[in-house]
Amino acid sequence: MAHFDSFSFDGLRVPVEIHEGPDRPLLYLPGYGVHPRNYRPGMRLLSRHFTVFMPDLSFRTNKDLPVEVAAYRSFVIRFATRYAPEAPRTGHSFGGLLALLGDRPAVALAPMVPINAGWPRKIGRAALLQVREYAGLEGRRGIGWAFHIFGEYVRTAAARPRCLFPAVSETLGGIPDDLLPTAPRSVLVLARRDRLYLQREYDAYLARSGRGDIETRYVSRGHDWPVTHPDLVEREVLAALGKDARVLN
Numbered sequence: 276m277a278h279f280d281s282f283s284f285d286g287l288r289v290p291v292e293i294h295e296g297p298d299r300p301l302l303y304l305p306g307y308g309v310h311p312r313n314y315r316p317g318m319r320l321l322s323r324h325f326t327v328f329m330p331d332l333s334f335r336t337n338k339d340l341p342v343e344v345a346a347y348r349s350f351v352i353r354f355a356t357r358y359a360p361e362a363p364r365t366g367h368s369f370g371g372l373l374a375l376l377g378d379r380p381a382v383a384l385a386p387m388v389p390i391n392a393g394w395p396r397k398i399g400r401a402a403l404l405q406v407r408e409y410a411g412l413e414g415r416r417g418i419g420w421a422f423h424i425f426g427e428y429v430r431t432a433a434a435r436p437r438c439l440f441p442a443v444s445e446t447l448g449g450i451p452d453d454l455l456p457t458a459p460r461s462v463l464v465l466a467r468r469d470r471l472y473l474q475r476e477y478d479a480y481l482a483r484s485g486r487g488d489i490e491t492r493y494v495s496r497g498h499d500w501p502v503t504h505p506d507l508v509e510r511e512v513l514a515a516l517g518k519d520a521r522v523l524n
Contacts, residue, residue, distance in 0.1 A: 296322035300359030304370030317505035381458035
């Protein structure tokens with residue numbers, strides 16, 4: 276069962292979804308500008324094992340949003356302090372990156388990582404990703420998701436570009452020190468059919484981090500599998516966190 280709260284951050288009133296479950300808190304951070312409703316099927320499954328706290332930093336809900344990654348990191352710190360300071364953190368894409376940049380155990384689901392590329396390459400990859408989803412190659416959920424997210428991004432780029440471009444631009448010029456993982460124990464769950472981030476880019480990011488303790492797992496899906504295959508969210512988060520009894524107990 277889910278209920279709703281709101282959280283204040285630098286003048287924003289951010290809605291919060293709380294999916295009630297056992298007394299094991301978990302923070303879930305959505306993808307960049309993505310509405311939490313897209314993740315609800317997975318959260319319902321996770322709530323069989325955790326009480327899940329998920330903020331709504333979507334383009335649809337918010338007229339204004341942080342414009343720098345550092346501001347999003349500050350948001351996560353304050354959000355975690357308010358709801359579940361000791362909880363592990365998981366998230367998809369940009370949310371996965373934010374989980375990696377925290378101070379609690381992290382499960383990053385197809386995370387965004389900084390790459391050495393420009394906007395034309397990034398947009399081209401996103402277009403290829405959506406073609407696969409429109410074609411039904413990521414299942415029925417993928418078709419609806421592709422229509423939804425395309426509309427959200429186009430509307431935001433046209434009406435409020437300040438919400439869309441600055442933070443993402445920080446991830447397109449190489450791998451800066453301030454975007455290297457800081458979470459004490461991290462698991463990356465990567466998509467073998469990812470069209471947005473390539474394996475060599477993940478390898479470069481992990482090599483640049485100098486962290487030999489980061490585990491990598493794989494699912495045979497595309498970048499948006501946490502939306503299109505909620506059953507995998509439950510399976511992979513449990514597999515990642517179940518190895519550390521201190522996280523679950």
